[in-house]
Amino acid sequence: MKLPVLNDEKTESAGGCSSSGCGSSASAMDHLPDTIRDKVANHPCFSEQAHHYFARMHVAVAPACNIQCNYCNRKYDCSNESRPGVVSEVLSPAQAVKKVKAVAAAIPQMSVLGIAGPGDPLANPQRTFETFRRLSEEAPDIKLCVSTNGLNLPACAEEISKHNIDHVTITINCVDPEIGARIYPWIFWENRRIRGVEAARILIEQQQKGLEMLIERGVLVKVNSVMIPGINDEHLKEVSRIVKEKGAFLHNVMPIIAEAEHGTYFGLTGQREPTAAELEALQDACAGDMNMMRHCRQCRADAVGLLGEDRGEEFTLDKIDAMEVDYEAAMVQRAEVQQQLLAQLNSQRNKLQNQVQEQPIRILPPSRPVKMAVATKGGGIINQHFGHATEFLVYEASQKGVRFIGHRQVDKPYCEGGSSCGDDGETVLQSIVRQLEDCEVLLCSKVGYEPWSALEEAGIQPDGEHAMEPIEEAVQAVYQQMLARGLAEKPADQQQSLSQLQTA
Ligand SMILES: C[S@@+](CC[C@H](N)C(=O)[O-])C[C@H]1O[C@@H](n2cnc3c(N)ncnc32)[C@H](O)[C@@H]1O
Numbered sequence: 001m002k003l004p005v006l007n008d009e010k011t012e013s014a015g016g017c018s019s020s021g022c023g024s025s026a027s028a029m030d031h032l033p034d035t036i037r038d039k040v041a042n043h044p045c046f047s048e049q050a051h052h053y054f055a056r057m058h059v060a061v062a063p064a065c066n067i068q069c070n071y072c073n074r075k076y077d078c079s080n081e082s083r084p085g086v087v088s089e090v091l092s093p094a095q096a097v098k099k100v101k102a103v104a105a106a107i108p109q110m111s112v113l114g115i116a117g118p119g120d121p122l123a124n125p126q127r128t129f130e131t132f133r134r135l136s137e138e139a140p141d142i143k144l145c146v147s148t149n150g151l152n153l154p155a156c157a158e159e160i161s162k163h164n165i166d167h168v169t170i171t172i173n174c175v176d177p178e179i180g181a182r183i184y185p186w187i188f189w190e191n192r193r194i195r196g197v198e199a200a201r202i203l204i205e206q207q208q209k210g211l212e213m214l215i216e217r218g219v220l221v222k223v224n225s226v227m228i229p230g231i232n233d234e235h236l237k238e239v240s241r242i243v244k245e246k247g248a249f250l251h252n253v254m255p256i257i258a259e260a261e262h263g264t265y266f267g268l269t270g271q272r273e274p275t276a277a278e279l280e281a282l283q284d285a286c287a288g289d290m291n292m293m294r295h296c297r298q299c300r301a302d303a304v305g306l307l308g309e310d311r312g313e314e315f316t317l318d319k320i321d322a323m324e325v326d327y328e329a330a331m332v333q334r335a336e337v338q339q340q341l342l343a344q345l346n347s348q349r350n351k352l353q354n355q356v357q358e359q360p361i362r363i364l365p366p367s368r369p370v371k372m373a374v375a376t377k378g379g380g381i382i383n384q385h386f387g388h389a390t391e392f393l394v395y396e397a398s399q400k401g402v403r404f405i406g407h408r409q410v411d412k413p414y415c416e417g418g419s420s421c422g423d424d425g426e427t428v429l430q431s432i433v434r435q436l437e438d439c440e441v442l443l444c445s446k447v448g449y450e451p452w453s454a455l456e457e458a459g460i461q462p463d464g465e466h467a468m469e470p471i472e473e474a475v476q477a478v479y480q481q482m483l484a485r486g487l488a489e490k491p492a493d494q495q496q497s498l499s500q501l502q503t504a
């Protein structure tokens with residue numbers, strides 16, 4: 001079963017945008033068949049809109065891996081690091097089920113349970129499927145997800161569809177074995193360790209076969225690709241084209257995390273990470289062909305909560321043991337809360353669509369897109385103090401509408417770091433301002449005097465006037481004000497070259 005083409009560029013213009021320039025990435029959902037829309041409506045990873053409202057959790061039941069990636073080091077006992085592969089405790093299936101039920105009862109907006117490591121779930125099939133089997137019996141209201149490198153996927157595809165797991169992520173970093181040999185030093189296949197180009201060839205073959213088998217079985221597939229500058233960055237456009245052609249639903253191009261202290265091969269050899277601008281450019285290039293995920297937070301294998309927050313510390317095994325959970329009662333409450341959240345999400349989407357239709361058609365001077373950073377704690381509204389934000393969402397407003405383009409993680413919130421300097425002599429505030437340097441506006445609930453001045457000096461206009469308003473509406477409103485004041489006009493030289501092009 002092939003899915004319809006859907007990408008953010010196309011859906012924005014399909015929103016009926018005219019020169020009045022309104023619309024929203026919210027409209028992306030409207031072009032999906034009902035069956036697929038129902039599957040993704042409350043999935044925080046498969047729907048950008050849903051990630052403001054619904055939470056996810058991972059259970060770390062899969063410690064072993066059947067391949068080695070040059071960017072991965074699975075380190076345990078580490079609670080202060082947030083990156084894939086890191087967990088505090090590996091759980092047995094029974095412990096995992098207990099934890100999921102406790103979290104689901106405490107966080108009713110938790111809609112999805114994923115198994116994503118810390119190794120490869122399908123290299124630990126007994127532990128993984130035992131967890132899924134028990135959960136589908138004991139907590140049938142939770143969506144099940146699995147994330148794999150794909151080596152063992154063809155052997156498990158049938159079992160995946162039997163367990164009602166209708167969302168799967170496959171990490172596909174290349175379709176060319178020569179490139180693969182630079183990413184994977186070895187795989188463990190048919191009881192042998194295989195190295196080099198031959199290893200990459202087998203891995204790629206199994207990933208592509210697994211992808212096809214899942215699509216045939218009607219499973220929604222997301223493809224993760226790690227962007228490694230100088231190794232597979234250009235090549236990922238080809239990967240995107242191929243997986244889209246085969247019917248993958250979503251492509252998630254993520255930046256490599258390659259810090260020397262993580263002890264990975266790439267960390268130690270000085271492999272550089274891409275800049276935010278490079279990542280966005282590659283995501284845009286892939287989007288010509290494919291529906292892109294831009295809100296992935298590269299979570300730990302035991303993450304709990306809304307994307308961007310981690311409440312894992314509240315649910316350690318000793319704390320769960322002390323909790324009394326009545327799951328029958330929790331299911332009733334969860335259903336009510338999730339219905340309300342879906343209603344809120346739909347009403348926000350409809351409101352934005354109505355705005356598109358009601359906007360009078362006006363002829364405006366050619367305008368340029370404007371990036372705006374937003375501080376939010378979730379719920380799709382501007383409700384975070386600048387000083388408390390651990391991340392900022394970045395939106396782009398243009399005459400085509402508003403689209404989400406990414407997020408910027410900060411090392412420390414401003415209120416925790418103040419004006420203290422890191423090893424590189426940069427203050428926390430300077431580092432946050434640098435991360436947001438391509439944005440022209442910063443929307444938050446409140447902002448103090450010192451950061452206000454620093455943002456303004458860097459050409460970023462702080463804005464606390466839209467506190468508690470829905471994000472996309474506020475971004476749209478600020479853009480309209482900028483247009484009205486002539487602050488978002490296309491530079492004259494670009495206007496000229498555009499008209500020259502049109503004449504030519
Ligand atoms: C920890 S893995 C677990 C699932 C499975 N083993 C896999 O690799 O797909 C989850 C995701 O994190 C990615 N990942 C692991 N280490 C990373 C790193 N240092 N930088 C960026 N992505 C990384 C993997 O490529 C994968 O897409």
Ligand code: SF4
Binds near residue numbers: 065068117
């Ligand atoms: S497949 Fe996943 S768990 Fe295994 S080494 Fe690669 S990133 Fe790490």
Ligand code: SF4
Binds near residue numbers: 045056114297298
């Ligand atoms: S790592 Fe990305 S895809 Fe996985 S749960 Fe986190 S946000 Fe979702």
